[in-house]
Amino acid sequence: MAGRINRAEQVSAGAGAIEFEADVLVLGGGPAGAWAAVSAAARGARVVLADKGFCGTSGATAAAGTGVWYVDPDPALRDAAMASREKNGGYLQDRRWMARTLDRTYALSNQLAAWGYPYPTDADGRPQRNSLQGPEYMRLMRRRVKQAGVTILDHSPALELLIDDDGAVAGATGVRRQKDDRWVVRAGAVVIATGGCAFLSKTLGSNVLTGDGYLLGAEAGAELTSMEFSNPYAISPAFGSVTKTLFYGWATFSYEDGSVVPGAASKGGRAAIARALLQGPVYAQLDKADAATQAAMRVSQPNFFLPLDRTGIDPFTQRFAVTLRLEGTVRGTGGLRIVDDSCATTVPGLYAAGDAATRELICGGFTGGGSHNAAWAMSSGFWAGEGAADFARQRGPARDRPATQAGTVGLRRGSRAALAPAELARAVQREVFPYELNYFRDAGRLDGALARLDTLWRDASEADAAVPADALRTREAAAMLATARWMYRSALARTETRGMHRRDDYPQLDPRQRHYVTTGGLDDVWTASRPHAEAAFAEAAE
Numbered sequence: 260m261a262g263r264i265n266r267a268e269q270v271s272a273g274a275g276a277i278e279f280e281a282d283v284l285v286l287g288g289g290p291a292g293a294w295a296a297v298s299a300a301a302r303g304a305r306v307v308l309a310d311k312g313f314c315g316t317s318g319a320t321a322a323a324g325t326g327v328w329y330v331d332p333d334p335a336l337r338d339a340a341m342a343s344r345e346k347n348g349g350y351l352q353d354r355r356w357m358a359r360t361l362d363r364t365y366a367l368s369n370q371l372a373a374w375g376y377p378y379p380t381d382a383d384g385r386p387q388r389n390s391l392q393g394p395e396y397m398r399l400m401r402r403r404v405k406q407a408g409v410t411i412l413d414h415s416p417a418l419e420l421l422i423d424d425d426g427a428v429a430g431a432t433g434v435r436r437q438k439d440d441r442w443v444v445r446a447g448a449v450v451i452a453t454g455g456c457a458f459l460s461k462t463l464g465s466n467v468l469t470g471d472g473y474l475l476g477a478e479a480g481a482e483l484t485s486m487e488f489s490n491p492y493a494i495s496p497a498f499g500s501v502t503k504t505l506f507y508g509w510a511t512f513s514y515e516d517g518s519v520v521p522g523a524a525s526k527g528g529r530a531a532i533a534r535a536l537l538q539g540p541v542y543a544q545l546d547k548a549d550a551a552t553q554a555a556m557r558v559s560q561p562n563f564f565l566p567l568d569r570t571g572i573d574p575f576t577q578r579f580a581v582t583l584r585l586e587g588t589v590r591g592t593g594g595l596r597i598v599d600d601s602c603a604t605t606v607p608g609l610y611a612a613g614d615a616a617t618r619e620l621i622c623g624g625f626t627g628g629g630s631h632n633a634a635w636a637m638s639s640g641f642w643a644g645e646g647a648a649d650f651a652r653q654r655g656p657a658r659d660r661p662a663t664q665a666g667t668v669g670l671r672r673g674s675r676a677a678l679a680p681a682e683l684a685r686a687v688q689r690e691v692f693p694y695e696l697n698y699f700r701d702a703g704r705l706d707g708a709l710a711r712l713d714t715l716w717r718d719a720s721e722a723d724a725a726v727p728a729d730a731l732r733t734r735e736a737a738a739m740l741a742t743a744r745w746m747y748r749s750a751l752a753r754t755e756t757r758g759m760h761r762r763d764d765y766p767q768l769d770p771r772q773r774h775y776v777t778t779g780g781l782d783d784v785w786t787a788s789r790p791h792a793e794a795a796f797a798e799a800a801e
Contacts, residue, residue: 276432276441279410280658281307282651283644284430284444286417286472287452288314289321290633291613293400294367294640295450295647300407302648307444308409309433311416311453311467315401318454319589319614320393320636322464323503323562326629327637329368329389330361337361344631348592348623349757350773351485353792356620359600360631363638374399391633415442416471418734419666420449420479420609427607427654428479429662434731445658447651448608450643451476451595455588455614456742458691459684459735462493462502462584463562469735470588470742472615476595477741478665482605482779484789485619486593486742487749487760490697492533492583493590493628494525494543499566502584504628506556506563509548513578515540530761533583533694542578585692591759592618592626593746596777601646602639608650610643612636619775620792624758667781668716669725669733677723680732686715687739691746700750701764709747715740720782744784749776752786 283299285292288310296308308314315321330340341357368388372378376399378386404411417433421443430446456470473483493502507525512532514520520541522531535541548556553575557564564574572579588594595604595611597620602610611617613636622631651657664670669678690708691697719740725733753776755769756762775789 276443278443279307281305281444281446283448283647284446285450285452287454289318289454289613290400291636291640292452293404294637295452295612295644296404296409297407298641298644299648300409302645304648304651306409308404309412309415309417313413314411315397317467319464321397322393324390324392324560325633326390327368328364328630328634332365347625351619351623351791353620360621360634360638363641364634367637367641374403412442416731417475418730419664419670420475421662422479422665423660423662428609429657429660447654447657448647450610450612450647451615452612452640453615456739457587457589458585458688458739460585461500462586463500465589468589470738474738474741476604476609477779477781478667479606479609481609482596482777483745484596484617484775484777486745486778487753487776488624488758489588489591489593489746491586491590491759492698493586494581495584496566497580497582501563501566503560503563506545507543509545510543511546513542533698537694540580543581544578545574548575589614590626590628592622592624602643603646610647612639612643624760668719668737669730671724673721673723675722677725678719678733680729680736683736684739687743691743700762702751705747705751712744716744745778748784748786749778752776
């Protein structure tokens with residue numbers, strides 16, 4: 260992955276703004292964004308990376324450890340790895356994409372080792388490359404991004420994309436929060452790697468993940484897909500934000516009176532926990548872990564125990580209150596639709612990676628934390644960076660293409676008073692947090708929520724531009740609102756239960772609906788069905 264250093268060129272800017280010219284602009288500095296920046300630079304591109312936080316420390320991965328879908332290239336092992344989640348995912352995966360993701364993840368994990376990542380070894384001295392410690396991983400990735408000559412704009416969230424006269428993406432604009440000014444990057448291609456949307460639910464590392472990239476893409480005309488698969492809830496202490504759920508496999512869940520919640524479990528029994536929480540408090544105790552397991556737990560995921568230790572709770576001998584926190588598309592599979600092997604979207608010059616891109620091709624309608632998600636972040640980031648660099652080379656210098664701003668809500672003059680972003684965010688949360696609306700879905704409840712969300716969007720689209728101090732929060736709230744509408748329209752369109760999408764009024768899987776649901780639009784949200792990859796191949800063969 261070596262390549263010559265090509266630094267982005269800073270060009271003249273208007274008052275109150277700094278401007279850069281680059282071949283590729285990467286939005287987001289988590290693992291997907293970092294891999295995109297490194298691979299684009301290795302292709303000879305001049306790259307700017309703009310991160311909402313500090314590249315290397317912000318986002319879901321940097322806060323904790325993560326598993327990785329790393330499988331040795333043994334045909335039997337690979338086949339078993341692909342088959343293992345197909346049923347849970349509703350058979351919507353694409354084996355070709357699964358195979359190429361396993362190949363790329365294997366290669367990039369080995370690349371991390373060559374760069375010096377300290378993988379542990381087993382008792383026989385064999386390296387164990389199926390997990391990563393987030394802080395060490397992302398520190399290494401920031402270092403590699405800088406060594407590749409990438410210009411990093413920290414604490415610099417994007418607010419809108421730039422579109423040229425041909426409808427291709429030509430850069431983006433945003434704010435530098437620590438400098439209190441604006442930035443403009445004219446670029447030949449843009450990679451959206453801004454993460455998913457967790458709706459400010461206080462899940463660990465996810466409060467920067469508000470669906471910003473979805474809104475940016477949709478304003479430029481991009482399509483989204485599998486947004487109905489966006490309602491995973493993670494178990495968390497009621498008084499903490501840590502949503503690492505592995506250890507709850509050793510837990511007993513009980514009501515306030517101490518009686519066991521029937522059917523409650525971390526895997527396969529989370530719906531029972533949700534129904535119990537609708538009635539009152541639920542408690543957990545990790546009473547099924549023996550002494551050796553307890554010691555191993557504290558070594559492998561120390562973050563899990565922080566909120567418990569701070570409150571003086573021994574989770575192995577004492578009960579503690581738990582809740583379910585919505586993780587949205589961070590652990591869902593919906594996102595911007597990709598249309599080819601380079602992770603291009605439906606808009607020329609716009610690419611998507613990581614949680615910002617759909618994971619439907621490798622996960623179908625179900626995923627969890629780490630594993631496939633981490634593999635997808637690596638692989639899609641790598642492919643998107645290469646694809647964006649190639650597109651920019653063919654397209655030519657961005658400065659030669661007149662461009663307009665694509666942003667909508669919060670950025671343009673309107674007939675109403677400017678939005679109150681915190682109030683709007685709370686209004687969206689009231690429609691997406693409740694289990695009876697989002698976890699257990701039916702047409703009547705979805706229709707009611709959508710009517711309220713559509714009214715919020717109509718009011719927001721007529722509001723005046725936000726003052727500079729409120730611009731970021733206003734755009735975050737608008738992105739959450741847009742995401743909720745795409746989710747629920749897609750949920751209405753899928754009249755069955757498949758993957759993580761549950762319909763109380765359609766509780767069975769319908770074999771006739773083995774297809775994808777595509778969505779898009781802003782004022783008028785639309786949905787359409789799209790054939791599964793195998794069905795599309797069969798139709799083409801006929």
